[in-house]
Amino acid sequence: MKKLYAVLSFGMAMTVAATMATAQVKVDPELPEYKPVSGVSGTLKSVGSDTLNNLMTLWSEGFKKIYPNVQIEIEGKGSSTAPPALIEGTSNLGPMSRKMKDKEIDEFEQKFGYKPTSLPTSIDMLAVYVNKDNPIDGMTMPQVDAIFSKSRKLGYAQDITNWGQLGLAEQFANLPISMYGRNAASGTYGYFKEHTLGKGDYKDSVKEQPGSSAVVQGVASDLGGIGYSGIGYKTADVKAIALALDENSEMIPATPEYAYSGDYPLSRFLYIYVNYKPGSEIDPLRREFIKYIFSQQGQSDVVKDGYFPVPADMARQALESVGITPEF
Amino acid sequence: MKTDAAVQKSTESKKKNSFKRSSRQRAKASLFAQGEPMIWLTGGGLVVSLMMIAGLMTLIVINGINTLWPKPVDLFVTYDNKPYMGEITRVEHFNPAKSELHQHQEKVNSDAVAYFEKHNGIAKRMLVRTGNFDLSGEHYNWVNEYDVREHTTPEQACVVERTSWGRFYGFPSAFLYNGEVIAQDDNQIWETFNKHHKEVRKRWRTQRKLETHEIGKINFYEEKERLKLREKELKFGIESEQWNTQNDHFKSFHARSQSAYEDIRTEINSLKEENDKYKIRFTTADNKEKIIPLADIVRMYPANSLTFFDRMNIYLSRWHEFLFDEPREANSEGGVFPAIFGTVVMTVIMSLAVVPFGVMAALYLREYAKGGLVVSTIRISINNLAGVPSIVFGVFGLGFFCYMVGASIDDIFFAARLPNPTFGKGGILWASMTLALMTLPVVIVATEEALSAVPNSMREGSYACGAGKWQTIWRIVLPRAMPGIMTGMILAMARGAGEVAPLMLVGAVKLAPELPVDGMFPFVHLERSFMHLGFHIYDLGFQSQNSEAAKPMVFTTTLLLITIVFILNMLAVKLRRKLRKKFVSAKF
Numbered sequence: 032m033k034k035l036y037a038v039l040s041f042g043m044a045m046t047v048a049a050t051m052a053t054a055q056v057k058v059d060p061e062l063p064e065y066k067p068v069s070g071v072s073g074t075l076k077s078v079g080s081d082t083l084n085n086l087m088t089l090w091s092e093g094f095k096k097i098y099p100n101v102q103i104e105i106e107g108k109g110s111s112t113a114p115p116a117l118i119e120g121t122s123n124l125g126p127m128s129r130k131m132k133d134k135e136i137d138e139f140e141q142k143f144g145y146k147p148t149s150l151p152t153s154i155d156m157l158a159v160y161v162n163k164d165n166p167i168d169g170m171t172m173p174q175v176d177a178i179f180s181k182s183r184k185l186g187y188a189q190d191i192t193n194w195g196q197l198g199l200a201e202q203f204a205n206l207p208i209s210m211y212g213r214n215a216a217s218g219t220y221g222y223f224k225e226h227t228l229g230k231g232d233y234k235d236s237v238k239e240q241p242g243s244s245a246v247v248q249g250v251a252s253d254l255g256g257i258g259y260s261g262i263g264y265k266t267a268d269v270k271a272i273a274l275a276l277d278e279n280s281e282m283i284p285a286t287p288e289y290a291y292s293g294d295y296p297l298s299r300f301l302y303i304y305v306n307y308k309p310g311s312e313i314d315p316l317r318r319e320f321i322k323y324i325f326s327q328q329g330q331s332d333v334v335k336d337g338y339f340p341v342p343a344d345m346a347r348q349a350l351e352s353v354g355i356t357p358e359f
Numbered sequence: 360m361k362t363d364a365a366v367q368k369s370t371e372s373k374k375k376n377s378f379k380r381s382s383r384q385r386a387k388a389s390l391f392a393q394g395e396p397m398i399w400l401t402g403g404g405l406v407v408s409l410m411m412i413a414g415l416m417t418l419i420v421i422n423g424i425n426t427l428w429p430k431p432v433d434l435f436v437t438y439d440n441k442p443y444m445g446e447i448t449r450v451e452h453f454n455p456a457k458s459e460l461h462q463h464q465e466k467v468n469s470d471a472v473a474y475f476e477k478h479n480g481i482a483k484r485m486l487v488r489t490g491n492f493d494l495s496g497e498h499y500n501w502v503n504e505y506d507v508r509e510h511t512t513p514e515q516a517c518v519v520e521r522t523s524w525g526r527f528y529g530f531p532s533a534f535l536y537n538g539e540v541i542a543q544d545d546n547q548i549w550e551t552f553n554k555h556h557k558e559v560r561k562r563w564r565t566q567r568k569l570e571t572h573e574i575g576k577i578n579f580y581e582e583k584e585r586l587k588l589r590e591k592e593l594k595f596g597i598e599s600e601q602w603n604t605q606n607d608h609f610k611s612f613h614a615r616s617q618s619a620y621e622d623i624r625t626e627i628n629s630l631k632e633e634n635d636k637y638k639i640r641f642t643t644a645d646n647k648e649k650i651i652p653l654a655d656i657v658r659m660y661p662a663n664s665l666t667f668f669d670r671m672n673i674y675l676s677r678w679h680e681f682l683f684d685e686p687r688e689a690n691s692e693g694g695v696f697p698a699i700f701g702t703v704v705m706t707v708i709m710s711l712a713v714v715p716f717g718v719m720a721a722l723y724l725r726e727y728a729k730g731g732l733v734v735s736t737i738r739i740s741i742n743n744l745a746g747v748p749s750i751v752f753g754v755f756g757l758g759f760f761c762y763m764v765g766a767s768i769d770d771i772f773f774a775a776r777l778p779n780p781t782f783g784k785g786g787i788l789w790a791s792m793t794l795a796l797m798t799l800p801v802v803i804v805a806t807e808e809a810l811s812a813v814p815n816s817m818r819e820g821s822y823a824c825g826a827g828k829w830q831t832i833w834r835i836v837l838p839r840a841m842p843g844i845m846t847g848m849i850l851a852m853a854r855g856a857g858e859v860a861p862l863m864l865v866g867a868v869k870l871a872p873e874l875p876v877d878g879m880f881p882f883v884h885l886e887r888s889f890m891h892l893g894f895h896i897y898d899l900g901f902q903s904q905n906s907e908a909a910k911p912m913v914f915t916t917t918l919l920l921i922t923i924v925f926i927l928n929m930l931a932v933k934l935r936r937k938l939r940k941k942f943v944s945a946k947f
Contacts, residue, residue: 072578102871102873243902267498267500
């Protein structure tokens with residue numbers, strides 16, 4: 032993670048400075064416009080993350096505008112469904128909101144003899160949401176851990192079940208916290224567990240929701256609600272709070288510049304995994320789709336969906352990793 | 360389902376009539392002997408269930424119908440000079456914290472405290488759909504009433520529905536042709552817009568048609584050639600004689616399709632070029648400029664100066680778009696045509712599959728099998744099958760149809776396409792089969808009931824005339840049982856069309872604009888994944904990124920699904936009635 036952030040901050044410092052003023056993030060101008068080629072057709076099947084579900088749909092809509100007879104089918108029921116589908120061969124793209132686990136990589140390697148290739152397509156911040164009327168501005172990670180986890184691996188002294196324990200007054204002083212989370216197949220679930228709960232266990236009282244949007248809607252209609260989801264799912268009814276690593280460090284708000292700088296504790300890449308035999312030539316359909324993702328059009332779809340685009344350097348690396356020579 | 364309720368209702372009212380007694384009779388018997396409390400109990404039960412159904416339906420219908428109605432555009436300017444322009448989506452009353460209020464008063468110098476004294480400490484706020492996501496990064500904003508310094512409904516304010524980035528709210532400031540301003544005055548802009556919009560959209564549609572149909576065709580045939588080549592490679596090996604001839608053939612084919620492709624590309628580009636000349640410049644409420652190409656504008660209207668008929672026009676054109684267009688922007692906009700089509704096709708295939716099998720099974724059980732332990736065990740098992748959760752059928756369908764049957768079909772017939780599965784994944788055929796399995800018990804039970812309702816005297820009469828067993832079944836029993844079998848089919852269809860959980864596993868997907876039936880050989884593509892209204896509702900409700908905009912669409916889509924199920928049922932009911940009429944003389 033750290034290494035990638037170094038790459039990130041290298042190219043992005045300038046762009047970010049320019050975009051601070053406006054709320055909207057801009058796509059790296061170095062990325063090329065996508066240029067259509069002929070002879071691309073066939074079926075693409077994507078099975079995986081539901082965080083990436085909308086984004087995959089936007090990409091496929093854009094791609095289909097260029098290659099009308101390409102068929103793209105998208106299934107998004109959670110990151111854990113991506114590796115089995117790639118291994119079984121029932122999909123050619125495996126969008127995941129977390130990295131593959133070692134076990135999943137091993138299984139893949141056993142069948143094909145090489146590792147799956149991961150392409151970081153966009154950047155997401157896993158935001159902790161509270162109701163819009165909740166006056167709280169930020170929390171430390173151990174506090175979040177103490178709210179969601181029964182193990183409290185990050186070492187907060189006591190269990191937090193009440194908004195009053197976080198120093199809120201008036202109507203919130205005695206309001207119990209009600210937690211919303213994702214179901215276990217979700218990559219968001221896994222990522223949050225690993226990075227916020229220190230691999231501890233969720234409380235049984237966390238209400239598991241079938242989609243990221245459902246988490247946000249749950250928090251929106253519940254004054255004492257708290258939940259986690261990708262930043263792309265934010266609505267006017269919820270507030271993304273600032274997070275700090277511990278009580279001595281600074282509160283970092285969930286805004287794009289901190290995702291690029293790597294300061295926000297829960298920023299992550301959204302990946303697409305592909306079955307690519309190193310050194311071979313990738314088939315034209317997937318080649319063009321991947322090139323489309325790392326183009327101006329593809330990355331502005333990322334912005335449209337509320338996530339943050341990747342800088343040109345990362346795009347170059349990603350393209351090279353599947354044997355495509357970047358022409359920019 | 361509704362029709363059954365109606366039938367129930369009519370029998371209920373008949374019953375009530377038979378309970379009518381003269382007051383003298385009533386006086387003699389005790390209350391319980393009269394059965395009076397029972398009338399109230401059963402009647403009450405009916406009223407409660409009717410009220411629940413009516414309540415749910417009203418909620419869906421009102422929300423579903425309202426969604427597409429064009430609302431006026433409001434402009435709010437707050438005390439800190441921030442403008443919010445858009446449609447009011449929701450209004451809420453809330454009780455803000457005192458401390459926040461005072462802080463507020465200091466910061467923005469509003470008369471917030473006075474406001475609160477006037478309204479007993481309850482504040483009003485509005486959720487405004489401000490749109491302009493490409494400029495602001497927000498789709499919606501909450502505006503507190505006590506923050507508002509100025510509330511107007513500007514006459515020139517304009518709602519633009521675009522092909523991408525969602526809605527846009529702004530004031531048109533100029534109409535550009537080839538980069539030059541040709542209209543600046545408000546009336547002039549509208550005039551030019553009305554003059555050019557139709558032709559630009561028409562060009563856009565031609566362009567889409569070229570892209571989907573013409574280029575699609577080229578790609579489709581080229582893919583076919585590629586598969587032929589791959590087949591030869593699998594059969595004879597690469598560089599073999601057969602492969603070489605096929606390869607030469609493929610190369611010449613490729614060259615030809617390449618030039619055809621280039622021709623169509625040039626045509627598309629010239630259309631695009633022509634369209635790109637027309638643009639409209641807008642100013643937003645916060646004084647930003649935005650130029651939108653005319654071809655990207657689906658619909659544009661001055662929301663505050665519309666007459667009722669204008670609104671009706673927009674309303675109807677939105678319904679038209681909703682029913683007959685493909686979805687856009689990750690399903691949050693555009694229409695649901697592929698989902699309607701998928702739902703109907705799936706339900707029809709399911710009925711075609713389930714009815715013959717169900718009827719055959721019921722016929723054997725009722726007409727041929729001798730009653731005994733085995734038959735009653737089978738009956739109990741069938742009834743139990745009806746209680747198995749639908750998701751279990753989904754898992755079974757995935758394992759059996761997709762991974763076993765489908766994968767074998769792929770190995771035998773579609774080896775050239777591997778590793779890309781053809782039938783070895785979810786598709787409309789497997790989804791229909793899974794639902795057929797799920798609804799099989801309903802059909803069997805209903806058919807058995809219908810068969811047992813055919814009076815034995817008719818069978819005996821048939822035997823007496825010298826007819827055999829099968830002749831009797833085919834000529835006498837089945838026709839008379841037909842209405843009952845149709846009832847079973849109606850129940851199965853109603854259950855199948857509304858089912859979502861198993862479909863998620865066996866082929867319903869978020870986006871599959873390719874219909875399972877189209878103009879390319881072999882015309883019916885049963886292996887394709889499909890969109891389904893039920894799954895679309897789930898997706899809009901729980902998965903969409905812009906959930907605030909998607910919520911009203913959930914109601915509209917639900918309304919549509921219910922309407923479709925209703926129409927399918929009505930068709931079946933009509934058929935049943937026709938069949939019944941045929942045998943009305945046979946009744947004693």
